[in-house]
Amino acid sequence: MALKLYVDRMSQPSRAILIFCKMNKIDFEEVRIDLAKGQHRSPEFKEINPMGQVPAIVDGRFRLSESHAILIYLACVFPGVSDHWYPADLFSRAKINSVLDWHHSNLRRGAAAYVLNSTLAPVLGLPLNPQAANEAGKLLCESLSKIESIWLKGNAKFLLGNTQPSIADLSLVCEIMQLEVVNEEDRQRILDPHLKILQWIENVKNYTSPHFEEVHEVLYKVKERLQRRLSSGAKLNSKL
Amino acid sequence: MALKLYVDRMSQPSRAILIFCKMNKIDFEEVRIDLAKGQHRSPEFKEINPMGQVPAIVDGRFRLSESHAILIYLACVFPGVSDHWYPADLFSRAKINSVLDWHHSNLRRGAAAYVLNSTLAPVLGLPLNPQAANEAGKLLCESLSKIESIWLKGNAKFLLGNTQPSIADLSLVCEIMQLEVVNEEDRQRILDPHLKILQWIENVKNYTSPHFEEVHEVLYKVKERLQRRLSSGAKLNSKL
Helix, strand or coil, X not given: CCEEEEECCCCHHHHHHHHHHHHCXXXXXXXXXCHHHCHXXXXXXXXXXXXXXXXXXXXXXXXXXXXXXHHHHXXXXXXXXXXXXCCCCHHHHHHHHHHHHHHHHHHHHHHHHHHHHHHHHHHHCCCCCHHHHHHHHHHHHHHHHHHHHHHCCCCCCCHHHCCCCCHHHHHHHHHHHHXXXXXXXXHHHHHCCCHHHHHHHHHHHHHCCCHHHHHHHHHHHHHHHHHHHXXXXXXXXXXX | CCEEEEECCCCHHHHHHHHHHHHCCCCEEEEECCHHHCHHHCHXXXXXXXXXXXXXXXXXXXXXXXXXXXXXXXXHHCCCCCHHHCCCCHHHHHHXXXXXXXXHHHHHHHHHHHHHHHHHHHHHCCCCCHHHHHHHHHHHHHHHHHHHHHHCCCCCCCHHHCCCCCHHHHHHHHHHHHHHHCCHHHHHHHHCCCHHHHHHHHHHHHHCCXXXXXXXXXXXXXXXXXXXXXXXXXXXXXXX
16 A cells, blocks of 8 residues: 555645655655644544644554654655665764754744745635734744855865755655745745855755755746736735 | 753753763763854854754764754664664654654744743743743643543553653653743643643652752752743833
């Protein structure tokens, strides 16, 4: 029985796992859990992940949630995964774990809350919250600056000075990609000062082509629809 | 040269690492980075951890930050660490990683923000924020309920149905212990409905005795001083 991935491509950690599996030729079945329809809160999905969050996986009798734990599990359990994604060397591995841990309370918290409160809230039946978006935007910009000055220091192509990407590159870049759906002016204001970040995103895109663009297609479509609705002044609703 | 731990015992992840090292007889030197004095922002400490956060470690020429990454590194690198802390079995390990990842955006986010905004902010030169404390309190209570119903399901002594603690038990319990410093009435209101959580905290305390209480002594002293000041109506300041 193939590995089952319970995902929504609108979720950034779901996309990271999809790209990882495609890059490493891991055979899987994609089960869509539509967040906009609240399918992550259904009793059926709670059987898979009682926390009610995507992504989650079922591998045989084994169930697992949380994207970083899933990426590490897949990298360790599937034999064909190249070492650079999650090196066997304990020191390299520890540094990648450290980036992934930092991500939760910094880049993810900033980016996800910014996108939600500035743009996506109505899709999930919530009100926009400019004040929360503003605070999250600050954390996001600080996080981008720190990534540039610490993990992309010098001429590093990928995080931690690596010449090939790790699961940390994939997780963090998919997070930043979520900004595609916000107002183009705001997105540029946030990202354009960070030249190293922009180059790093390109590096990850190129390395994981064509899977990166294919998995992100849904995001680009939502972006287009949101822009059309915003320019026509229509009210956002859940039918994106 | 012994392992150096850069910590402040007022920081919950710092305490988790101290207890872990003491339990596993890992020789270390404790270097105090006083958060209330802003020492984590000093140029000297930024040489150790450019992110300016405790805990951080230096092991020979290797530097590492983020408490979960540090706990995993110590468990994998030091030969005397009992397997139950971070099992070699990939499935058990994946489940522990999942708990640790979940912790960041749920229990930690709720508990740390609640304690900060309800109690500790003035110590760090910040204003109290009852609205933020209220929102964080909700996330904290939801997180406690989820831990009880999912990872402490049945008669589990420790998380995930284990009979001995893992690094996840240590990290999460040290987080909840931070509630010691809040108003006793509020602490009881939050914790008392969660009988399984209370029993689990006792289980971790007993298993890691006497190190647990020794490492938490500073927290109990701060609690006493805060209570004395509150009962005398004095204004809180940084000199705790």
